[in-house]
Amino acid sequence: MKIDDIARLAGVSKAAVSLAFNNKPGVSEQTREHILNIAQIHGYKPRTAKTGKEIYKPNAIIRFVACKNTDIVTEHYDTLPFFNELIHHITEQVKQHGNTLIISSIDLQRIQHELEVLEKEQPSAGILLLGTNLTPPMIQHIQSIHANVVILDTCFEYVDANFVSINNTLGGYQAGKHIVNLGHRHIGYVKSNTRIPNFIKREEGFRAALAEHDLIVNESLTFDLHPMRVMPQEDFQQAIQQLQEVPTAIFCENDYMAISAIKSLQNIGIRVPEDISVMGFDNIFEAKVISPELTTVHVKKDILAKTAVKLIIDHLDNRENSGAHIYVNTEVVERRSCIPLVSSPGE
Structure with a gap:
């Protein structure tokens, strides 16, 4: 395709x-965007007259891809608070840069084939990949399909790619420090029965914080829950009831599990936080709705989105082509589900 073809398709002169x-005056902004959009749709890559570098194209298509499975990123992942909020911020950021966001959901096991088909049918300028449950080989296959890929919500230190992730280790550490600073020593841990890098790193950070105070989580106080179900869970209730001594505080690897834990404890007559303090991770909307309101680790979804979109745009502008591993730090949000440990008389 030549510049004459773009002019014909856009209904303008070759000079326009x-x-x-070349981003020069002489055409309206509306006409400029129309021409660049035509070029993008037909796969034409304009180059500046002076530098020979590809110029930034407003109204480019950015594709957000969620890789679905039955454990974490489910069929209706976009209705879940964490992912819903993240997509909202990504949409806003893409709009601010004058581009169009297309959201695609692909089954995890068919990711490479289906992404190839999507890109053939409608080429994008960049791919934002929700990598929560991806493996390194999957990421490397996707990189072979597109040169401008940013992976969100996970990071593999040994993979040369653009990653924007929560600082999960820091968040777990902050949670551990918070619980210990409240005076708790007999501490429980609720972990996902599906292990992904995010949860593994949260556990590492949490245990590191406890180790600084010569504390550990006993195996009898470690419980497995489904990571995405917000409901009382019978197995957890039975495990708590069988304990001779319940923990005074419990940390859960995400807010869904924390809310499930609170509901489960209340079902069997255990008060939160008077009997057991409960802490979560993510700071989803429901954390402020549950009673008591949930103390949690705040994940800055807006910063995750802004950082990821900037990496995509920087690549389009040729300002930065090398891979980057970026971690967004977390912070504790104190609410009512965690309280200082009150010692019994005589202790």
């Missing part, structure tokens, strides 16, 4: 196309 491609 040249002005638009």
Whole structure:
């Protein structure tokens, strides 16, 4: 395809196309965006007259891809608070840069084939990949399909790619420090029965914080829950009831599990936080709705989105082509589900 073809398809002169491609005055912004959009749709890559570098194209298509499975990123993942909020911020950021966001959901086991088909049908300028449950080989296959990929919500230190992730280790550490600073020593841990890097790193950080005070989580106080179900869970209730001494505080690897834990404890007559303090991770909307309101680790979904979109745009502008591993730090949000340990008389 040549510049004459772009002019014909856009219904403008060849000179107008040249002005638009070189970002020069002489055409309206609306006409410029129309011309660049036509070029993008038809796979034409304009180059600046002076530098020969690809120029930034407003109204480019950015594709957000969620890789679905039955454990974490489920069929209706976009209705879940964490992912819903993240997508909202990504949409806003893409709009601010004058581009269009297309959201695609693909089954995890068919990711490479289906993404190839999508890109053939409608080429994108960049892919934001929700990598929560991806493996390194999957990421490397996707990189072979597109040159401008940013992976969100996970990070593999030994993979040369653009990653924007929560600082999960820091968040787990902050949670551990918070619980210990409240005076708790007999501490429980609720972990996901599906292990992904995010949860593993949260556990590492949490245990590191306890180790600084010569504390550990006993195996009898470690409980497995489904990571995405917000409901009382019978197995957890039975495990708590069988304990000779219940923990005074419990940390859960995400807010869904924390809310499930609170509901389960209340079902069997255990008060939160008077009998057991409960802490979560993510700071989803429901954390402020549950009673008592949930103390949790705040994940800055807006910063995750802004950082990831900037990496995509920087690549389009040729300002930065090398891979980057970026971690967004977390912070504790104190609410009513955690209280200081009150010692019994005589202790």
